[in-house]
Amino acid sequence: RDVGRVIVTCPDRPGIVAAISGLLFRHGANITELQQYSTDPFGGTFFLRIEFHREDLADGLPEIEAALAGLAEGRSMRWRVTTPAVRRRVAIFVSKADHALRELLWRTQTGELEMDVRMVVSNHQDLRDTVAEWAVPFHHVPVGPESRDDAERRALALLTGQVDLVVLARYMQILTPRFLGAFPDRIINIHHSFLPAFVGADPYSAAAQRGVKLIGATAHYVTAELDAGPIIEQDIHRVDHRHSVADLRRIGRHVERAVLARAVGWHLQDRVIVHGNKTIVFA
Amino acid sequence: RDVGRVIVTCPDRPGIVAAISGLLFRHGANITELQQYSTDPFGGTFFLRIEFHREDLADGLPEIEAALAGLAEGRSMRWRVTTPAVRRRVAIFVSKADHALRELLWRTQTGELEMDVRMVVSNHQDLRDTVAEWAVPFHHVPVGPESRDDAERRALALLTGQVDLVVLARYMQILTPRFLGAFPDRIINIHHSFLPAFVGADPYSAAAQRGVKLIGATAHYVTAELDAGPIIEQDIHRVDHRHSVADLRRIGRHVERAVLARAVGWHLQDRVIVHGNKTIVFA
Amino acid sequence: RDVGRVIVTCPDRPGIVAAISGLLFRHGANITELQQYSTDPFGGTFFLRIEFHREDLADGLPEIEAALAGLAEGRSMRWRVTTPAVRRRVAIFVSKADHALRELLWRTQTGELEMDVRMVVSNHQDLRDTVAEWAVPFHHVPVGPESRDDAERRALALLTGQVDLVVLARYMQILTPRFLGAFPDRIINIHHSFLPAFVGADPYSAAAQRGVKLIGATAHYVTAELDAGPIIEQDIHRVDHRHSVADLRRIGRHVERAVLARAVGWHLQDRVIVHGNKTIVFA
Amino acid sequence: RDVGRVIVTCPDRPGIVAAISGLLFRHGANITELQQYSTDPFGGTFFLRIEFHREDLADGLPEIEAALAGLAEGRSMRWRVTTPAVRRRVAIFVSKADHALRELLWRTQTGELEMDVRMVVSNHQDLRDTVAEWAVPFHHVPVGPESRDDAERRALALLTGQVDLVVLARYMQILTPRFLGAFPDRIINIHHSFLPAFVGADPYSAAAQRGVKLIGATAHYVTAELDAGPIIEQDIHRVDHRHSVADLRRIGRHVERAVLARAVGWHLQDRVIVHGNKTIVFA
The missing domain is CATH 3.40.50.170 (Formyl transferase, N-terminal domain)
Known part of the structure; x- marks a missing residue:
């Protein structure tokens, strides 16, 4: 219930975790699982998977997606939000x-x-x-x-x-x-x-x-x-x-x-x- | 070189990852590894381990520690910062x-x-x-x-x-x-x-x-x-x-x-x- | 087809493998698998499992069993012959x-x-x-x-x-x-x-x-x-x-x-x- | 002490285990481990490894080897006897x-x-x-x-x-x-x-x-x-x-x-x- 996932791929640079976790916090989401990997902290590719809980997820999803789209702009960031509710x-x-x-x-x-x-x-x-x-x-x-x-x-x-x-x-x-x-x-x-x-x-x-x-x-x-x-x-x-x-x-x-x-x-x-x-x- | 680690234990509640990753970002640290676990997202205990790179780590460490101490205050947060440089x-x-x-x-x-x-x-x-x-x-x-x-x-x-x-x-x-x-x-x-x-x-x-x-x-x-x-x-x-x-x-x-x-x-x-x-x- | 198994448990002493493999040979059986174990070669218990092939096994089985019964007599030997044909x-x-x-x-x-x-x-x-x-x-x-x-x-x-x-x-x-x-x-x-x-x-x-x-x-x-x-x-x-x-x-x-x-x-x-x-x- | 090993490779046919285990028994050896494998019970190659104990092994070894040589003759049998005593x-x-x-x-x-x-x-x-x-x-x-x-x-x-x-x-x-x-x-x-x-x-x-x-x-x-x-x-x-x-x-x-x-x-x-x-x- 009310579980969402954010998957992100982008060029690595400082501040990505802060930006996305901050965004989720501001939209009422509590991170329950977070994994990241970078092929190279200096100029490599960064991968992030976050699982979160947000009450009334369906209501909040459009906002979260809009915010992520804004964040992604100009950063070569590929992202998607999914939910196990949609099998x-x-x-x-x-x-x-x-x-x-x-x-x-x-x-x-x-x-x-x-x-x-x-x-x-x-x-x-x-x-x-x-x-x-x-x-x-x-x-x-x-x-x-x-x-x-x-x-x-x-x-x-x-x-x-x-x-x-x-x-x-x-x-x-x-x-x-x-x-x-x-x-x-x-x-x-x-x-x-x-x-x-x-x-x-x-x-x-x-x-x-x-x-x-x-x-x-x-x-x-x-x-x-x-x-x-x-x-x-x-x-x-x-x-x-x-x-x-x-x-x-x-x-x-x-x-x-x-x-x-x-x-x-x-x-x-x-x-x-x-x-x-x-x-x-x-x- | 210039690698630090933050280990945090505290009561789980939304915004912890955002707070600590934001703090690290503001102090020039790039997160290279992050793992977290919560015994229960609703009122459980939260555990966090972050490995980060920060140029001239020795210079930045006191500030990071001071900021973490500030963050921890009033949140029942136990934390420590370590570095592999100190064996x-x-x-x-x-x-x-x-x-x-x-x-x-x-x-x-x-x-x-x-x-x-x-x-x-x-x-x-x-x-x-x-x-x-x-x-x-x-x-x-x-x-x-x-x-x-x-x-x-x-x-x-x-x-x-x-x-x-x-x-x-x-x-x-x-x-x-x-x-x-x-x-x-x-x-x-x-x-x-x-x-x-x-x-x-x-x-x-x-x-x-x-x-x-x-x-x-x-x-x-x-x-x-x-x-x-x-x-x-x-x-x-x-x-x-x-x-x-x-x-x-x-x-x-x-x-x-x-x-x-x-x-x-x-x-x-x-x-x-x-x-x-x-x-x-x-x- | 025509596969039999002999399982033997008895006090360990020299000559058991020779006696049983000889018996099988004389009754037309070809050993295809043999495993043995002794809890102690000096006075322990000996365990043997042999899998063999014998043409027209059903015909030969009574003789093999009779011969094993003879061999077992007076040696505290427990034995049985089985065949995968009997599920x-x-x-x-x-x-x-x-x-x-x-x-x-x-x-x-x-x-x-x-x-x-x-x-x-x-x-x-x-x-x-x-x-x-x-x-x-x-x-x-x-x-x-x-x-x-x-x-x-x-x-x-x-x-x-x-x-x-x-x-x-x-x-x-x-x-x-x-x-x-x-x-x-x-x-x-x-x-x-x-x-x-x-x-x-x-x-x-x-x-x-x-x-x-x-x-x-x-x-x-x-x-x-x-x-x-x-x-x-x-x-x-x-x-x-x-x-x-x-x-x-x-x-x-x-x-x-x-x-x-x-x-x-x-x-x-x-x-x-x-x-x-x-x-x-x-x- | 007094442990020997026989390793045999030969064309598979019925009676090999009986012959070799009988030979060892007649020469005072007690088999403590026996493993065999055949690539094909009908005309394949047969492999045998026996570990045995024989009191005063050094005395008995020449006889065992002579007997094996006799057995091997005319059977395309390759064999060797070793002992852990010779490192x-x-x-x-x-x-x-x-x-x-x-x-x-x-x-x-x-x-x-x-x-x-x-x-x-x-x-x-x-x-x-x-x-x-x-x-x-x-x-x-x-x-x-x-x-x-x-x-x-x-x-x-x-x-x-x-x-x-x-x-x-x-x-x-x-x-x-x-x-x-x-x-x-x-x-x-x-x-x-x-x-x-x-x-x-x-x-x-x-x-x-x-x-x-x-x-x-x-x-x-x-x-x-x-x-x-x-x-x-x-x-x-x-x-x-x-x-x-x-x-x-x-x-x-x-x-x-x-x-x-x-x-x-x-x-x-x-x-x-x-x-x-x-x-x-x-x-």
């Missing part, structure tokens, strides 16, 4: 694997993920019944070698104006720049390796081949270059010589779903800021 | 085990721990040569069943006015309230279990007896109640049925030294605030 | 929390847990629909202050002859010795703390109160003494001062379900041997 | 960083690493005094762009016939095939990344550039291809956007020394078997 609308893309999807749906139901899953989109029919259990619309958009462009157009039509975030929960198709352009820094993928190791297809086979002693998973924003977008979260699990590729896949599922869920959770709470090809995560 | 003076207490001591001395030498080890105090002679390698004074203060009071008096005489922090790096003696009273919230102990499991002597034997699958270590401030002081840091290591008590001791050493070193490091950077019997750690 | 029949007990239950059902469906969930028993109705999705019978056995004996009798009647293993997946009732006696070393509970810390009710509140920096979960066999049975598996998750009791509960769920699932999986594969109040886990 | 002679190569070296020397002193450090070889003088504290010979073998071949010849002359294992404890020079050929599967390197990510020079800069959320270290046997040899052990540590390259180096040191020490310890206990470009680690 993000999310589309989850899957292929055949259910683990990441189930985790997201379950954490949404328990309230751990504050989002509104508007639809699940899949190039296969396999998970239709699973999705039905959670009362979420399921759209089958098959993708063939000939129909890729067409499929993407269909998917985009489903999403446009309907969702704020796209989560690729083991969706095994590559998206075109056109699709990516429609959701800049708003498409999260889970890659089943510890990037940048094992970019591309079938990383568990590659991991088994190389004889690694840990396998990992990486949640990242999708960019045009395959598996090279800004990393949000990573984690690993210990394996040994006894584990077959099938074992790695099985173990890896648990890492994948946890890493993806954490990344999505941070995104929903505006804790992730993309800066170049990296992320600042105010976890 | 803490530390005494390390040991018995016979060398692992925690070596870790602290090595991390001090590499600059990872910003402290000035003034002396090592031990109830045994075993580590005299080890300490000599690091050019740190070694004081042998034997403790017998009869001589305990006397020994503590001797230790206190060595410390008084000479050190700001006491680290018990596997010192196997219990300290009296008189000793503890001389260094409130400034004696850090490493206990070789995951507290509150296995309070007291020989926790590894107790752990083996219970058949736990993880062993741990806990760094905490020492209070009058044994192993019950505010916890600063804990960590664990996986073990299994094959591990004897001797194995647990051997494995545990690695956990102990890492946990103690992290706790001491955070203390030295004023990242640990004691609140009742708990700590806020702005890591 | 364990399992009852899952729950109260209101769904996370551990869902994990077990999901891992059963994916084949990661090789068991046959015969029923879910609960003292509440809350999870009836969840269980229905997985096509598993749900039995509501309410437990009131007056009806406890009666409820246990009803539960026992459901289980007797029907299940080989009982899993308490956050079942918030204490079982009587009569119930425990019906399933010796075959009731697995998940306790939501790092035992032996925080025995008893509401461990997350106790953890928050003590200010620990890690929370944990413990899977153990249930014995008459509360939370004191042989530990099978434990794990932890890092927390800090910002986490409320509700946060600990939320975070803890993920640890609990993983720890319980691992423990159940090892039990099903006969990897856990109880010895006194400890377990040997051939993971 | 491996080790040369540690370093450049300027002291952390991995100190860890190895300290763990040797405490008995955790059962080895005999015969010499430290360095292309710099920086660590001469550190080594002197441990009473280990220090050899300065400078390596220049012109003198590389010469330097290697000097190093080889120091090692030949004197050491059984070479540990590169952050030795920042590449070795030639001639050098590697003199110590096949007996040169262990610690690479300061989670291989195969960040092969080559300055992996921490590369990690910072890529924005990874975990940094790692990898201990591996050195082969002709840079950073591509069989991996023995890996581990990671969590980092975030606040960590500079210098921070990663500092944090990474702790991971590097732990990973290297574990790998060396397993090697010394004959727990690591190289198979193609992978390792079987009977940890």
